[in-house]
Amino acid sequence: MREGQVEAPWREPALARAISWVLVLGSLVAALTVGLVWAQDPAGLVAPSYASMMLLFAGLLAVRYLRMPFGWRATSFVAVLAMMGAMALLNFGLAPGPFIALCLATVSAGAFLGRAALLVSLVATTASVIAAGWLFTRGLVAPVSDTFVTSDLTHWIRAALEYALFGGSVAAVIMQLVVQLERREVAKARAQRLEALGRLAGGVAHDFNNALQVIFVWRELLADHEDDEVREAMDEIHASAEHASRLTAQLLAFGRRDIWSPRVLDLREEVERWTASMRRMVPEDVVVTTVCDGDPTVRCDPGQIEQILLNLVINARDALDGAGHVDIQLDEIPSSEVPGAGIRSSRVARLRVRDDGPGMTAEVRQRVFEPFFSTKKSMGTGLGLSIVYAAVQRAGGIVQVASEPGEGAVFTVYLPCIEEVEAEAEERPSRPTDRRAEGVILLAEDEPLIRRSLASVLRGAGYTVLEAEDGDRAMETVETHQGPIDVLCTDGVMPGVSTRSVIARFRELHPEGRVLLCSGHVEEELMRRDLRTEQLEVLPKPFAPKQLLARLQK
Structure with a gap:
């Protein structure tokens, strides 16, 4: 069986239908031949060659209905057809029927068993024609009908x-059609799996992110606890929560259901910041070096940069399977030095992650970015590098891999640089200042644990907090509160009045106020409610309280 054949569910029913059609049409042909032989010489019906041919035809019933693996069934079907064709040659000479059976054998070999089986079947059936002719010319066989016999x-x-x-040409053409059909079926099955994964990730993301949000908030509230054991325990809890948050982000990024918030980034700062935090994910016997030349500026979502670096470093770590080196290099090059085309920018940021592992074969290189493809057997999910590919594509860049067996691997990411840095507010959260904050915040959140914990953090920072447990209460507060409301901090989806209506009314009555959307829902879900993230200030859940304070003090 060809590689990938197991991913084509149409093959087994197609083989069953082919055998059934051969049985039906063959029964009609058998009835005609019985009548022909009876008319010419009834004794021919019991001739060994004719009886053997009919027994072989009956054997197709066993091939059709006995339980056996697909490969055995397909091989048996091809063998029976080839032997039936050879026996028909001995009975009827160069009649059309034998060649139809031989051609069906060759076509079936190519369609169900692959190129090698097609070649073997074609050679064997061609040889059977010549062998039958040699037997006839030597007078070693007697046909039951001499209409198409020649000596x-x-x-x-x-x-x-x-x-x-x-026959070979027909079989080759049909085999190519089958290959194309198989590729379409595999691509369709893969797309369905990706869609299912994306829907699964989107479905659990909201509840999962809400649960993580409570952990992040209470960890920060207990960060200054007087008991050292409590602080250490909270640090461990926070590390586990961050790991869970990254897993959710990976699934959402893979399904392109995360909130895409691109902004102008100093890529050097991002790389240095993320690689420093990722060192603890690499064993002590793996040396990680980071070299950054220049200060390329790109427009991308910081979370996507993290996904790119995280998955490339993890892939390099897993490839080493022990001691080794992982080198991360960043520089800026002219677009003319980028292999191939596809980046519309005169300058390009080039990010390379190199390892000195065992390298890859050409076959692995061709499939390395395929979803669910992994060489790590039970250890890998096959999603990491496909997430990298999706993130780079989303950022308008390209990713390439260079590797040979025994020479390690180099993954190179090219991202278009911004020609002129746009004048926009700095988006990266800065550290909250120590001064007491001022202002009135309407906190609209339907999850009580999240609402109470965030309200505690905000009040501790000096803000006046108005709490709303649903859309109705938020709308009522917007319309009846005496005095200005500086910030509407709201969840994306709540019971009661829609978040979109609350935001519209808030902007109408408090035009100087800010709107901060803090949501654990995926972007697709928000867009269904006409909440376009590119038009709003978004802080995706889960987030640390210091990130919220930094946004408010920006």
Whole structure:
């Protein structure tokens, strides 16, 4: 069986239908041949060659209905057809029927078993034609019908060559059609799996992120606890929560259901910041070096940069399987130095992650970015590098891999640089200042644990907090509160009045106020409610309280 054949569910039913059609049509042909032989010589019906041919035809019933693996069933079907064709040659000479059976054997070999089986079947069936002609010319067999029989061996050889040319061509064309169908089926199945994964990630993201949000808030509230054991325990809890948050982000990024918030980034700062935090994910015997030349500026979502670096470093770590080196290099090059095309920018940021592991074969290189493809057997999910590919594509860049067996691997990411840095507010959260904050915040959140914990953090920072447990209460507060409301901090989806209506009314009554959307929902879900993230200030859950304070003090 060809590689990837198990991913084509149409093959087994197609083989079953083919055998059934051969049984139906063959029964009609068998009835006609019985009548023909009876009319010419009834004794021919019990001739060994004719009886053997009919027994072989009956054997198709066993091939059709006995339980056996697909490969055995397909091989048996091809073998029975080839032997039936050979026996028909001995009974009827160069009649059309035997060649139809031989051609069906060759076509079935190519369609169900692959190129090698097609070649073997074609050679074997062609040889059977020449062998039958040799037996006839030597007088070693007696046909049951002499209508298409000739004793000239050259006629048999010519018929064999014509069959090989015609039958082989038909089988090759049909095999190519089957290959294309198989590729479409595999691509369709993969797309369905990706869609299912994306829906699964989106479905659990909201509840999962809300649960993580409570952990992040209470960890920060207990960070200054007087008991050292409590602080250490909270640090461990926070590390586990961050790991869970990254897993959710990976699934959402893979399904392109995360909130895409691109902004102008100093890529050097991002790389240095994320690689420093990722060192603890690499064993002590793996040396990680980071070299950054220049200060390329790109427009991308910081979370996507993290996903790119995280998965490339993890892939390099897993490839080493022990001691080794992982080198991370960042520089800026002219777009003319980028292999291939596809980046519309005169300058390009080049990020390379190199390892000195065992390297890859050409076959692995071709499939390395395929979803669910992994060489790590039970250890890998096959999603890491496909997430990298999706993130780079989303940022308008390209990713390439260079590797040979025994020479390690180099993954290179090219991202378009911004020609002129746009004048926009700095988006990266800065550290909250120590001064007491001022202002009135309407906190609209339907999850009580999240609402109470965030309200405690905000009040501790000096803000006046108005709490709303649903859309109705938020709308009522917007319309009835005496005095200005500086910030509406709201969840994306709440019971009661829609978040979109609350935001519209808030902007109408408090035009100087800010709107901060803090949501654990995926972007697709927010867009269904007409909440376009590119038009709003978004802080995706889960987030640390210091990130919220930094946004408010920006």
